[in-house]
Amino acid sequence: MTEKPETTEKTAKTERRQFRAIKGSRDILPPDSALWNWFEHSAREVFESYNFREIRPPIFEETSLFARSIGTDTDVVAKEMYSFEDHDHADLARLRSGLLLWEEWWGAEAISRSLGDLVAFLAASGRLYESGKVPRTDDNRWALDRLSELVEEISPQSEKLVEWDSFRGSTSEMHAARQALENGLKNIEKVVSDIMYALHAVSLGDQVTLRPEATASVCRAYIEHGMQTLPGNQKLYYVGPMFRRERPQKGRYRQFYQVGAEVLGTSDAPASDAEVLEMLLTFFNRVGLTNIKLYLNSIGHNAENCRRGYVELLRAELRKVKDQLKEDSQRRIETNPLRVLDSKLPEEQPVIEKLPRISEHLCDACREHFTKLKDELALRGIGYEENWRLVRGLDYYTRTTFEVTAAGLGSQNAVCGGGRYDGLVELLGGSAGLKGIGFAIGTDRAILSIQESGNLPKLPGLAVFIAWMGAKAYAPAVAIAKKLRERGFAIELPPEEMKFRKSLGLADKLGARYALIIGEDEAASGTFTLKRLSDGQQDKLDESALLRRLESELRGQDAR
RNA sequence: GUGAGCGUAGCUCAGCCGGUAGAGCAUCGGUCUGUGGAACCGAGGGUCGUGGGUUCAAAUCCCAUCGCUCACCCCA
Numbered sequence: 001m002t003e004k005p006e007t008t009e010k011t012a013k014t015e016r017r018q019f020r021a022i023k024g025s026r027d028i029l030p031p032d033s034a035l036w037n038w039f040e041h042s043a044r045e046v047f048e049s050y051n052f053r054e055i056r057p058p059i060f061e062e063t064s065l066f067a068r069s070i071g072t073d074t075d076v077v078a079k080e081m082y083s084f085e086d087h088d089h090a091d092l093a094r095l096r097s098g099l100l101l102w103e104e105w106w107g108a109e110a111i112s113r114s115l116g117d118l119v120a121f122l123a124a125s126g127r128l129y130e131s132g133k134v135p136r137t138d139d140n141r142w143a144l145d146r147l148s149e150l151v152e153e154i155s156p157q158s159e160k161l162v163e164w165d166s167f168r169g170s171t172s173e174m175h176a177a178r179q180a181l182e183n184g185l186k187n188i189e190k191v192v193s194d195i196m197y198a199l200h201a202v203s204l205g206d207q208v209t210l211r212p213e214a215t216a217s218v219c220r221a222y223i224e225h226g227m228q229t230l231p232g233n234q235k236l237y238y239v240g241p242m243f244r245r246e247r248p249q250k251g252r253y254r255q256f257y258q259v260g261a262e263v264l265g266t267s268d269a270p271a272s273d274a275e276v277l278e279m280l281l282t283f284f285n286r287v288g289l290t291n292i293k294l295y296l297n298s299i300g301h302n303a304e305n306c307r308r309g310y311v312e313l314l315r316a317e318l319r320k321v322k323d324q325l326k327e328d329s330q331r332r333i334e335t336n337p338l339r340v341l342d343s344k345l346p347e348e349q350p351v352i353e354k355l356p357r358i359s360e361h362l363c364d365a366c367r368e369h370f371t372k373l374k375d376e377l378a379l380r381g382i383g384y385e386e387n388w389r390l391v392r393g394l395d396y397y398t399r400t401t402f403e404v405t406a407a408g409l410g411s412q413n414a415v416c417g418g419g420r421y422d423g424l425v426e427l428l429g430g431s432a433g434l435k436g437i438g439f440a441i442g443t444d445r446a447i448l449s450i451q452e453s454g455n456l457p458k459l460p461g462l463a464v465f466i467a468w469m470g471a472k473a474y475a476p477a478v479a480i481a482k483k484l485r486e487r488g489f490a491i492e493l494p495p496e497e498m499k500f501r502k503s504l505g506l507a508d509k510l511g512a513r514y515a516l517i518i519g520e521d522e523a524a525s526g527t528f529t530l531k532r533l534s535d536g537q538q539d540k541l542d543e544s545a546l547l548r549r550l551e552s553e554l555r556g557q558d559a560r
Numbered sequence: 561g562u563g564a565g566c567g568u569a570g571c572u573c574a575g576c577c578g579g580u581a582g583a584g585c586a587u588c589g590g591u592c593u594g595u596g597g598a599a600c601c602g603a604g605g606g607u608c609g610u611g612g613g614u615u616c617a618a619a620u621c622c623c624a625u626c627g628c629u630c631a632c633c634c635c636a
Contacts, residue, residue: 023628070636079561080636215636242636246635247561248628342635392636393636467596499593500592500593501596503596504594504595507596517594519594531595533597
């Protein structure tokens with residue numbers, strides 16, 4: 001018996017560690033993945049029937065695109081988005097990370113070593129800045145200049161410190177030196193903290209972000225490719241994952257999926273809004289999303305005679321009833337009064353109900369737009385509930401706002417949000433006068449709701465399991481499998497011979513519709529025995545009869 | 561960022577007055593070499609989330625930590 005050295009055991013332990021999906025991300029496994037594909041495929045079909053066409057923007061963009069469209073302070077941007085610096089200066093980045101740990105490596109020797117690193121970092125990044133390989137932004141210019149200043153400042157101090165460190169003198173000399181050191185240290189502490197600040201400000205590459213939503217990307221692409229010169233409004237849809245670094249919850253993930261659509265162009269006809277809503281509800285209906293509710297509102301536009309005036313009025317009214325509100329709402333009176341209307345707290349409801357409503361403060365044009373939209377919805381037989389408390393926080397949102405909620409979702413029960421954003425394209429650098437409306441459906445939540453309701457589609461699974469036995473049956477089995485697959489049937493062909501009983505058992509467990517039996521008999525006569533697994537009915541068929549039978553029984557069985 | 565609940569086999573869970581880790585389902589094999597879903601028999605699968613403490617002895621008691629879930633915050 002030999003004893004394993006401890007290090008080996010440790011290594012083995014680390015290597016055996018379980019990897020798991022990152023918090024807030026998950027695997028969509030079969031059979032659920034089929035449901036997802038069906039859901040997204042249905043969206044494509046419905047949207048394309050309204051002449052929407054797919055756009056596939058990249059999954060990451062310049063951080064500032066989102067920062068601008070989301071409009072929140074940079075702190076929230078940094079906390080809730082997945083951002084990183086995109087560069088190929090790994091060596092410099094390592095140097096910088098080391099330097100940012102500086103404070104923990106306090107001491108004369110450490111300072112002098114770090115100073116060496118800092119000088120090296122400064123020289124290298126300065127060169128890259130000059131050649132443009134590090135972004136030539138004002139921020140970078142400032143940070144690099146500041147760093148050189150600080151190096152100038154700290155160098156002599158550092159030399160003194162190192163001298164003192166190796167000093168071997170008398171006690172009185174020692175005392176004086178220590179005094180000098182302490183004075184020097186105070187100064188150095190400040191300089192080091194300034195260095196940290198400047199180091200943080202250096203960006204070695206572009207800041208990029210995993211998209212938290214797709215509307216900004218769609219608008220960016222629209223502008224970048226001059227799509228306003230294409231005939232008519234552009235009607236675009238997208239399907240794919242989004243990323244937000246939030247605390248996971250029921251129906252809320254860090255990597256989540258959306259299906260969305262946008263209409264961009266010069267026209268803001270109410271009929272466009274109505275068409276978008278009709279399309280959305282048609283889709284929900286198609287996928288069997290029951291118990292849904294469409295909430296509708298108009299938030300006017302950002303002008304003194306419209307929303308801005310209303311917000312001021314609302315704030316004034318809220319201040320009057322401030323003491324009847326809880327802390328969160330009190331804070332929002334100043335930061336974002338419209339958000340107070342969102343409050344779910346039961347004790348605040350009576351107060352909120354008495355607040356002025358935006359519908360009474362819309363300008364004439366916005367009021368008319370909303371009226372016409374409601375006429376259009378009536379024309380299309382679309383039911384909705386007007387909800388004056390449904391709002392959006394950002395300036396570029398205009399007029400139509402809507403949300404769809406579904407059953408079975410817990411506190412995050414919105415499956416779709418959308419509305420008009422006539423100010424966004426211009427905000428992102430496009431020409432003025434370009435309007436937009438769109439929505440985004442939360443796929444995770446929509447599917448969760450469908451699953452909870454039990455209203456699941458019958459999706460085609462395995463069509464035929466080929467139960468072959470005996471060496472002579474193998475060749476015909478391979479051949480017929482290929483033919484059936486070419487015709488689009490899902491076929492399972494066991495790679496090894498199985499006992500016949502097992503074979504049928506496996507066919508059953510795999511959920512096959514049919515077992516195709518090929519044994520010595522069939523191989524000899526060139527026939528196949530097709531057994532329907534639901535009732536055990538079976539027939540001996542030749543190839544063409546087999547194909548005909550499967551075509552007629554399995555074809556055209558749509559999900560819903 | 562805040563709060564609560566929960567971590568034992570692939571899944572659902574039992575065991576928790578400390579004393580050799582269990583069941584059902586699932587998987588694999590057998591009964592059963594041309595007819596599936598059943599039954600019976602058997603097998604594999606766990607450092608009881610992780611680390612530390614108390615103890616002769618810890619899945620069980622104590623502490624810490626990590627993870628999951630839900631809600632708050634936020635919601636583009």
